Amino acid sequence: MSADHHTIVHGQAALLDIANLDTDQIMPKQFLRGIDKSGLAPGLFYDLRFDGEGLPRPDFVLNQAAFQGVDVLIAGSNYGCGSSREHAVWGMQQYGFRAVVASSFGEIFYSNALNNRLLLAMVSEADVQAFKAQAAQLRGPLAITIDVQQRMVRSAGHSAQFVLSDRHQSMFLQGQDVIGASLAYADQIQAFAQRHWAAQPWVKDVALRTRARLQAQRTQD
């Protein structure tokens, strides 16, 4: 079971050893039709989890009895590459994942995950291999501890430092309101915009003015 705080994640990890696993595969298109964030757990890894008839694939790790309730994923490199869809992150969390351990992540996925407090522990490829080797020997999940303060991932037999910026660390630990923090700069943003538009008047209201011009053209036609 996971601890209910964010300082240390005590997790049970499953291995999904696929490089460049893109967000289309994490959350396929047919699950992107909502206007809210809910209902995404059934779509997670859909084509990997289910066959053409919608039946669970028995060989897929998350369908095996021993792996029910896992909350950490040990993934291949460049995990979450491709589409910007944040649904991939929401779906992982709704399924129950709290953290992903991999040697690299897709760039947009990385920001999306940290904005939602899905912990990404970026370790070296050698460390991933070590965890993978351990996980592969088990019939069930690998018990893993992620110490966010120390930036350490530990299993019974291996420990590894992971990369996490100070900013992302405090976002994960404290669950900050990023927009609220940026709105504290509202006066500076406004002053910047005035200077910026004075120097580059052609960018001010560029969308609104373009739309109005196109509308006027159509009325003329």
Added chain:
Amino acid sequence: MTTPSTLYQKLVASHTVAVLDEQNVLLFCDLHLMNEYTSPQAFAGLHEAGRGVPVPGQNVAVVSHIIPTHPVRWRTIQDPPSALQATNLKANCDRHGIPLFDTNDPLQGIEHVIAPEHGMVRPGMVIICGDSHTTTYGALGALGFGIGTSEVEHVLATQTLVYRLAKDMRIRVDGVLPRGTTAKDLILMVISRIGAQGARGYVVEFCGSAIGALSVEARFTLCNMAVEAGARGALIAPDATAIDYVLAKAPDIAGDVRAQALAHWATLHSDEGAAFDAEHVFDAADVAPFVTWGTSPDQAMAINATVPRPQELADAVQRSSAEQALRYTGLVAGQSLQGVPVQHVFIGSCTNARIEDLREVDRIVGSRHVAHGVRAMVVPGSGAVKAQAEAEGIAERLVAAGFEWRQPGCSMCLAMNDDVLAPGQRCASTTNRNFEGRQGRGAITHLVSPAMAAAAAVTGCITDVRTLEVPA
């Protein structure tokens, strides 16, 4: 003397409202594009927090991903949740005064096609969108990149983004692209050489004589797919080609403003001696018509090459990825792709659905006809592209040749609407991603240029377009 800067550094510096820490700045965004599927939760979050949109005029929205492309006069979205996404987008735009290109707007189209074609993309801007292919705008010297929905909400509320700085990479391509090759073949070659993670963490600046010789539309194709190498942005320093394009599309840049703009744009280049964190050099002469053989855009090869043998790949990860890809695509190591039958041809997407792409298809098709057993679809990138192609007679000729001439949208690039391939169907596609299931569960995508797609359509199989062309 100031330290020489890269173009990327100049664009970041000129949009930095505040430095947050060593790695992050609060970045001002000049243009924010939205679509119907990655923005609804952002608006909902905004409303829940009681926040507004302080600068609506720098934002624009379009219905692009879920829209049906059937050739009907009035488009109705049949799928109820998708229809709700469209009406919800309109309600959100109306509420905040954000300009919108709605479902039945004659200028509706793919985000990355309509924004530049109407002059909204200008050199030196920072442009973001909840869509990974926003890197497209680097073609005009604007820093474009994709963001997630949390960040869409952040931009709506503040017109800024908390932006993690990227590293600088330069990719130089000199020489002349050989006959039968295009920017699409060039970028597929680059991705296949540097890999799907080759530019991860970097903003890539393309330069060199082969880049300078590309049209603006070809540059869009190039920068669009830089994200498939993991890039966080792509840039080409604006030259006369880019500036002429922008001035032709943006009639408001006139008089004194025009002189001011030209003076500013002249500064938008990497300084002599600016340091790049990584650099690659390619020779345009090495480019051939390219085609993907696997399920990642870096699994691509020249049409006259053969599918790699996984056991000969040195890297264990590449080896297992290749094995899995070949299982999925039903191809055999060592085989040629020439002559492999396709059931479908798709010409469209933000990568290759502009007028020059459609002219190229028209030229290759000529008096030929779509092969028996092939369904060939053309989905123009926008209403304006569609109207132009119709005015030039392209639509009429392609329809006579057996192509379906459809309405604009993202369509079968990601198959979020009802344009979906059946399992096992093989498609030559001018799109950007050949991921497993991208165009439909169990369907197989071969990424190619518009010319190569046209060649596949008329022959019914993957074909080296150079064998169809009459040398000039």
